[in-house]
Amino acid sequence: MLRRFHSLPGLISALFVLLIGITGALLSINPALDRFRTSLPAGVSVAELADRVVRQYPGVEQIQRTPSGSLIVYYSAPAGPGADRVDPVSGKAIAPFVPSAYARWVKQLHRSLLLDTPGRVVTGITAVAMLVLCISGMLLLVKRVGGWRQVIRPLHGSRSQRWHAQVGRVAVAGLLMSALTGMTMSAATFGLISDGMQAEPDFPATTSGGQPKPVARLPALMAADLADLRELVFPSPGDLSAVFTLRTRQGDAYVDQATGAALSFRAHSGVREAYELIYQLHTGEGLWWLGLLLGLCALGAPWMAVTGAIVWWQRQRAKPRIAGNSTAQAAGTVILVGSENNSTWGFARVLHDALREAGQRVHTAPMNQFPERYDHARNLFILTATYGDGDAPASANQFLTLLDRVPANHATGYAVLGFGDHQFASFCQFARDADAALQAHGWRRALDVATIDRQSTQEFARWGDTVGALLGLPLKLEHTPQHPRTFSLCLRERVDYGLQEQEPTAVLRFAAVPASEPASLIDRLFRRNSLPRFDAGDLVGVVVPGSPMPRFYSLASSSRDGILEICVRKQTGGLCSTYLHGLQPGDCIAAFIQPNPQFRPASGKAAVILIGAGTGIGPLAGFIRNNTGKHPMYLYWGGRNPESDFLYEPELRNYLSDRRLTRLHTAFSRVENGVRVPIRLMEDADNLRTLIEHGGQVLVCGSSAMAGSVRLALDAILAPRNMNVRTLKASGRYREDVF
Structure with a gap:
């Protein structure tokens, strides 16, 4: 139900969300541009500014200050009326003020889709839809990752699903604010709520009627700070009964042009102040930095509209189409x-x-x-x-x-x-x-x-x-889920272990297929003829010629290493392992990357405890290789015989020497008095308890049987501290990659 509640308004409003998101992002730039070309001096009164402007513009009629600080002077001259953006220090013109037709068009498109009242109705409804999408999308994400505490963890799913959720959780706060403020402004436009703009000060019944004083000596204007100015309207020349209209951040007033007294003043109501704050939060005018942040979030709206539609379409295509489906009552x-x-x-x-x-x-x-x-x-x-x-x-x-x-x-x-x-x-x-x-x-x-x-x-x-x-049936189940497009890899190097064993192991290092000619700009931009991006612990899907099912192997390298490395044991009757063991340097394979962001050390200085057996050492060796910060890392690894299959022995010795690996505990099972990994864990129980009590994290890679015995051993080790593997998993400090 929650997914339908999210998908339905998303599909209906996708086009409008896309349009309003793009125009909102474009409009968000204006307050920043306005702010950066304006510098208001501190401690200047409205009277001082008005005096400077009058000296430059004898026919001044009005001074406006934009929310971002620009000062606009409207005046009459023999050549006709005009408007200039002025310097607040000198009162001189900076440039003629000509409102951008493009900006006005974008604003109208954003507010009303260029359709006046009907368009404003549509944009208001779109804001409501955006609010529903933000809330339902966040709830879906929380359910998907398993709770609020896990909401920032890496995501799984198809590329469209991952990008849809990834951008959504980054942009949701800004989009939620824009939706709420946009709804409020739409409601005020149609009179559903008050914006507080209706309250004007009472116009004075009488004025002093005296001769006008110089504007610089009018007390009400001298008391008003330029930083609070919204608008100053000058009285009509020659009309002694006319008054100044002064609008400030605190309220509005009429000012006698002869005495400079505030004849009437009305402070802004709480409703007016709330609406102005909402307006600022929506437009960024007066808060240019917020406007830019909201603009970046607004760019997420069209992205999510497109990826959301793609996810919906993929889900529709994946809906079941069962051929020859018998009725429930007739089926065996x-x-x-x-x-x-x-x-x-x-x-x-x-x-x-x-x-x-x-x-x-x-x-x-x-x-x-x-x-x-x-x-x-x-x-x-x-x-x-x-x-x-x-x-x-x-x-x-x-x-x-x-x-x-x-x-x-x-x-x-x-x-x-x-x-x-x-x-x-x-x-x-x-x-x-x-x-x-x-x-x-x-x-x-x-x-x-x-x-x-x-x-x-x-x-x-x-x-x-x-x-x-x-x-009692010959049942063969082969299903190949949709996988990414494959790329070619050529074997560059192999290191063999245990060749005399029935099931030898090989470390295979692949490189990208070399380009036959210098890469073009397009090739470089899209990383053609180079390795795709991946990290140690991700998975590579290897496609065996003639087989529809890929086999997955944990990566022992990252793309930054310039190679794709896997550790493969030859399984008796294993199609893919036999295929890979038969490769010689120069041979090429077809493969694809499946991200596995859940299986890698979390950032931080806490100790990392790596536990594995057999070829499970592959990604663990990759983690150690990338530990250039030399954070504490402890490896517990089990093999068969140190003489034949001590996998990665030279590398591990080097890592111990340069302190990328803090300590190495090995367990060999096929020697006299052989032991397995859980015994090594129990022997080092005190140290393990201390490491885990101080925030240590555990990563386990190997067979499911090995992983099960490791869980039992760690539960026993942690029991005196009222901890267990389940509590570590719940806090993201215990991660497995088992097969």
């Missing part, structure tokens, strides 16, 4: 899907098609369409993502309520598959909640709940093997 197998952004539907479609090819009658639907009866179903599969901090995704937010009304079918066995990201503390939590709820309602569990980390195609294929064994 039912697949229910919980998805927020439709990505889970791709996996469900693959399962649906594979089961149909195996001769099954299959019904696939959202979890929110859980029917009360399945007459023939013997298998129920639930594929669901988790939204935010363990919440149900959009298509499953009614499932637990519906489950209360559906009687358990003991003949139907169910299996739950969760999709999520290990970096979140509530990884696949809703899948676990759905599994627990089904079991509590008496449903028969056929398989333990399984999870898929970051849409891993390999994990999905392995789960398919398990399902096939359960059903």
